[in-house]
Amino acid sequence: MKKKNLINEDIDIHVAERRNLNENKFKLKKYFLSIAFFLIFLLPFIGLAFKSNFKIILSGVNNVKKVVNNDLSILGHLPYKEISKEKLVFIEPNIEVHIDMSDSLLKMRKDARKDGIYLVFLSGYRSINLQKDIFYSLKSMRNQIAAERARVSAPPGYSEHSTGFAIDIGDAYNRETDFEVEFENTDAFRWLKKNAAKYHFKLSFNQNNKNVDYEPWHWRYEGSIEALKVFEASNRNLKKAKILKTYN
Numbered sequence: 303m304k305k306k307n308l309i310n311e312d313i314d315i316h317v318a319e320r321r322n323l324n325e326n327k328f329k330l331k332k333y334f335l336s337i338a339f340f341l342i343f344l345l346p347f348i349g350l351a352f353k354s355n356f357k358i359i360l361s362g363v364n365n366v367k368k369v370v371n372n373d374l375s376i377l378g379h380l381p382y383k384e385i386s387k388e389k390l391v392f393i394e395p396n397i398e399v400h401i402d403m404s405d406s407l408l409k410m411r412k413d414a415r416k417d418g419i420y421l422v423f424l425s426g427y428r429s430i431n432l433q434k435d436i437f438y439s440l441k442s443m444r445n446q447i448a449a450e451r452a453r454v455s456a457p458p459g460y461s462e463h464s465t466g467f468a469i470d471i472g473d474a475y476n477r478e479t480d481f482e483v484e485f486e487n488t489d490a491f492r493w494l495k496k497n498a499a500k501y502h503f504k505l506s507f508n509q510n511n512k513n514v515d516y517e518p519w520h521w522r523y524e525g526s527i528e529a530l531k532v533f534e535a536s537n538r539n540l541k542k543a544k545i546l547k548t549y550n
């Protein structure tokens with residue numbers, strides 16, 4: 303009897319162990335199922351989080367793009383207000399410029415003469431209305447679309463000439479190069495390149511400008527606070543374009 307009990311106890315123990323194993327397996331299954339359920343439940347949230355992160359990354363990329371495009375430029379030209387008539391002065395019968403730059407401009411021409419260089423002033427201040435005529439009449443005359451015309455002339459309201467701080471310069475001995483890229487081969491241009499900065503003049507559209515064609519004849523004055531304010535956005539863009547070029 304005692305022996306039978308022992309056997310029974312043995313059997314009982316085996317049965318008990320098997321039951322234990324089954325229970326463990328069941329618990330494990332339940333555990334994995336609940337994790338799976340939890341994951342399925344979380345999946346849309348993970349997706350949403352990824353999507354919003356992706357949006358943040360994309361907006362970061364767009365912000366970098368905006369560094370270059372954060373201005374109000376049209377076809378590569380920045381908007382400029384028309385200067386008030388009181389601030390304009392005639393330096394020649396048909397050339398008007400901003401009073402702030404007239405002395406410096408005339409001194410530059412005088413000093414160039416001393417070096418045997420004869421600068422000709424081709425165009426100074428232009429009203430927005432005049433710029434409108436130039437832009438639209440030349441555009442249709444030359445059968446050009448706006449983007450093509452904008453490479454060689456600013457749209458009305460976007461010309462540096464409207465500020466009174468821009469001047470187009472030619473060489474008295476090479477008038478065939480007026481408003482032509484060939485002006486860069488004249489003595490006048492070589493002299494300007496070397497000396498214009500002394501009089502606070504700077505070339506507005508150099509060879510590196512992507513939107514506007516190179517204009518060796520077009521100079522702008524940056525010798526007063528007002529002029530610097532007017533061209534602040536343009537200079538800021540140039541700096542940013544240079545920085546981006548460095549990183550590219």
Ligand SMILES: [Zn+2]
Pocket residue numbers: 425463468469470519520521
């Ligand atoms: Zn010009």
